[in-house]
Amino acid sequence: MPTSVPQMLYIAPGDPWDRWTNSGTTVALIEGLRSHGRLYGALSRFDTDLKELHGRSQVRHFMRRLQRKLGIVSSKPGGDAPTLSTDERGELLGPLLRKLPEGSWVMYHYAIPVIDKSLPIRRVLFQDMTVDDAVKSAGFGWGALSKQEVDTQRAAIIQANRDADAIVSFGSFVADTMHAQYGIPKSKVFALGGGPIRRWDHPVPADLDRYKKRQILFCGRAWERKGGPVLIEAFRKVRRELPDATLTVVSAGAPPLNEPGVEQFGHASDEKLHELYRSASLFCMPSISESWGIVYVEAAAHGLPTANWDNWALPDIVDHNVTGVLSNKHNADGLAEAIIEALRDPQHLMDMGQNAVKRVREVLDWPHCVDRLLAATMPDALEGRQPVWMRPR
Numbered sequence: 001m002p003t004s005v006p007q008m009l010y011i012a013p014g015d016p017w018d019r020w021t022n023s024g025t026t027v028a029l030i031e032g033l034r035s036h037g038r039l040y041g042a043l044s045r046f047d048t049d050l051k052e053l054h055g056r057s058q059v060r061h062f063m064r065r066l067q068r069k070l071g072i073v074s075s076k077p078g079g080d081a082p083t084l085s086t087d088e089r090g091e092l093l094g095p096l097l098r099k100l101p102e103g104s105w106v107m108y109h110y111a112i113p114v115i116d117k118s119l120p121i122r123r124v125l126f127q128d129m130t131v132d133d134a135v136k137s138a139g140f141g142w143g144a145l146s147k148q149e150v151d152t153q154r155a156a157i158i159q160a161n162r163d164a165d166a167i168v169s170f171g172s173f174v175a176d177t178m179h180a181q182y183g184i185p186k187s188k189v190f191a192l193g194g195g196p197i198r199r200w201d202h203p204v205p206a207d208l209d210r211y212k213k214r215q216i217l218f219c220g221r222a223w224e225r226k227g228g229p230v231l232i233e234a235f236r237k238v239r240r241e242l243p244d245a246t247l248t249v250v251s252a253g254a255p256p257l258n259e260p261g262v263e264q265f266g267h268a269s270d271e272k273l274h275e276l277y278r279s280a281s282l283f284c285m286p287s288i289s290e291s292w293g294i295v296y297v298e299a300a301a302h303g304l305p306t307a308n309w310d311n312w313a314l315p316d317i318v319d320h321n322v323t324g325v326l327s328n329k330h331n332a333d334g335l336a337e338a339i340i341e342a343l344r345d346p347q348h349l350m351d352m353g354q355n356a357v358k359r360v361r362e363v364l365d366w367p368h369c370v371d372r373l374l375a376a377t378m379p380d381a382l383e384g385r386q387p388v389w390m391r392p393r
Contacts, residue, residue: 104122110127130177215248226287231285232262234333237336245339247259
């Protein structure tokens, strides 16, 4: 229904209606905007038409799944048809933007727009780390680019961030790095966080025996980037201090580990993950490069505190010594010390688990993430309600 109220067009990095696009964060934010009456529509930047602007076509979705199963893949998204792209003068995006109510926003999620300054709209860029940080960690494809390619893309990304009206990210650290590396004012960057995708909204009983087991849980498909090898190194140190400690690894990318005290799963269903989250004593995934990490929040929702380093987004998710233990020594020794400190005190571990559940519900869950997005873009939609920020702005 046409409206004059400012709304948001969401340009997603993949199918915006798919549960797993960007680990599930995209559809959670889109549905949250819709619940406030502020979603104009959502598209993938690879879409070749506007037929799914307001929701998924089940027939098209079925055909895509069938094509994937049969191994039928286009040489590029959409075959030879023009994609939506992010050029605001493009033949698909341009006319669409001109239909938006005045003062509306376009969210470019992991996309850099070519801006048409004649349009009476505003832009918000979703950026979860700087180019410098991505290159340094060799993550997300940046490690394969030449210096010239990196420099060219970096210049375009910096300019786009400077031209945008607002920037949103998962973690608060992005405001610091963008200010230091891009010269972006910190006040322009808003950290949204991310809630659990595998939800657990049931009560989590205070069960001391659970935390006496000293069972550590790791969940991460990308074994190297998620810090699997350094966790194994740290776990060997933990076992020297606490011989009854065990480690459960859920990772499709992990090699056969054959380590004493380690149980390994390549894949786990949602039901199995719920079981593991509910029965473990401590969560640990020491990512080498991590802009957020939904699994930390899922673990917390199940009463599972985290032991980790105090870098990347962890200080947003974990309140040190309240919902978990964080180390400022970013190596295997520091990780082992944090794990040992947590496991030595089952009572404190249980208390931190209860506090972790509370933090998810009161700070990290999706309604709060959507409130923070609205505060950054359309604060009138909050009707005077103040968002809960993960850390003071």
